Amino acid sequence: MSKKLEYFFDYVSPFSYLADSQVPGLVQRTGAELIYRPFFLGGVMQASGNSPPATVPAKGAYMGVDIARWLDRYGLEFKFNPNFPVMTVKPMRAALVALEQGVFPQFHQAMFKAMWREEKNIGDAEVLAEVLSSAGLDAPAILGRIGDDDVKEHLKANTAEAVERGAFGAPTFYVEGEMFFGNDRLDFLEAKLAS
Amino acid sequence: MSKKLEYFFDYVSPFSYLADSQVPGLVQRTGAELIYRPFFLGGVMQASGNSPPATVPAKGAYMGVDIARWLDRYGLEFKFNPNFPVMTVKPMRAALVALEQGVFPQFHQAMFKAMWREEKNIGDAEVLAEVLSSAGLDAPAILGRIGDDDVKEHLKANTAEAVERGAFGAPTFYVEGEMFFGNDRLDFLEAKLAS
Numbered sequence: 001m002s003k004k005l006e007y008f009f010d011y012v013s014p015f016s017y018l019a020d021s022q023v024p025g026l027v028q029r030t031g032a033e034l035i036y037r038p039f040f041l042g043g044v045m046q047a048s049g050n051s052p053p054a055t056v057p058a059k060g061a062y063m064g065v066d067i068a069r070w071l072d073r074y075g076l077e078f079k080f081n082p083n084f085p086v087m088t089v090k091p092m093r094a095a096l097v098a099l100e101q102g103v104f105p106q107f108h109q110a111m112f113k114a115m116w117r118e119e120k121n122i123g124d125a126e127v128l129a130e131v132l133s134s135a136g137l138d139a140p141a142i143l144g145r146i147g148d149d150d151v152k153e154h155l156k157a158n159t160a161e162a163v164e165r166g167a168f169g170a171p172t173f174y175v176e177g178e179m180f181f182g183n184d185r186l187d188f189l190e191a192k193l194a195s
Numbered sequence: 196m197s198k199k200l201e202y203f204f205d206y207v208s209p210f211s212y213l214a215d216s217q218v219p220g221l222v223q224r225t226g227a228e229l230i231y232r233p234f235f236l237g238g239v240m241q242a243s244g245n246s247p248p249a250t251v252p253a254k255g256a257y258m259g260v261d262i263a264r265w266l267d268r269y270g271l272e273f274k275f276n277p278n279f280p281v282m283t284v285k286p287m288r289a290a291l292v293a294l295e296q297g298v299f300p301q302f303h304q305a306m307f308k309a310m311w312r313e314e315k316n317i318g319d320a321e322v323l324a325e326v327l328s329s330a331g332l333d334a335p336a337i338l339g340r341i342g343d344d345d346v347k348e349h350l351k352a353n354t355a356e357a358v359e360r361g362a363f364g365a366p367t368f369y370v371e372g373e374m375f376f377g378n379d380r381l382d383f384l385e386a387k388l389a390s
Binding site: 049056057058066167181188 | 243244245251252253254256257260261264358361362363373374376379380383
């Protein structure tokens, strides 16, 4: 039986970038039905009362070491984006539009690559347009929709729903009502999907 | 080559309890030279500016779910101690005395068991004495030392040293200058020890 896997993410989150590299394999091995749920991490942090790890200096320093270990394990490229924390309301709205327009896979790859391998400020509308065009996407078609009320409301609704369901960070996954938080719980997530 | 493994822990920490159950196997597999470094988690939190996860309600709720998954994986018993957060200055000083008096293994087991399987308030001097006596330990010999200045200073020094080296929680491990934080990084820790 194929299980539904809801995947809440934000391009601003380095742990979403890490986890995202493993999601295809996990889906292939478990036959899960993957549902991408873009949300706005800033809104989740605010609503849950959580703070980014780096607000505690020792946590921030260790986070760099920890990310490096995961990159090594996964064999991934990464550059810490000097624009961090990028304001990702526009990219996350654009992700919803890309899903609607059937171009999500290319969009999704381009965003994580721009954010975590190419040091781009994807929160800037001009940079965002360039990133999409370079990836062969129709930037005006996507970005022309992100100011529309229904798209704005959709991102707000996804964010509020995740908070309602207990999220306090990214990435956050749900399977059959169970929540799995973080790149470092993919093993538990996979066990659940395989059960 | 046997590597030194420094292990900073506090009995108040449920993730130290989880990790502690895996440490003997890890040491056996890697031949590490294990050095127990009792510290005072409350002091680490204060000095690093970190806060317990449960100060964010959604994190606290998820922590219960997460702990349950680890308990299931490890096959461990656990009861959430209603006295949490227990004030562990006395038990952690007593751990240093137990190391000095050569009775640490029995002491260590008795403390984690009392705290995380038997709902005891090990911060209370009388309860602490009972727990030690029940475990066949010489409670007066151990507890008679915990008010001595050198023992007090030793716990402060361990705590300050961990903070100095980047700790912000428990358990925290060090191998060859590298820090590993948390029950959920034992796989990285083991890879380092085995390398």
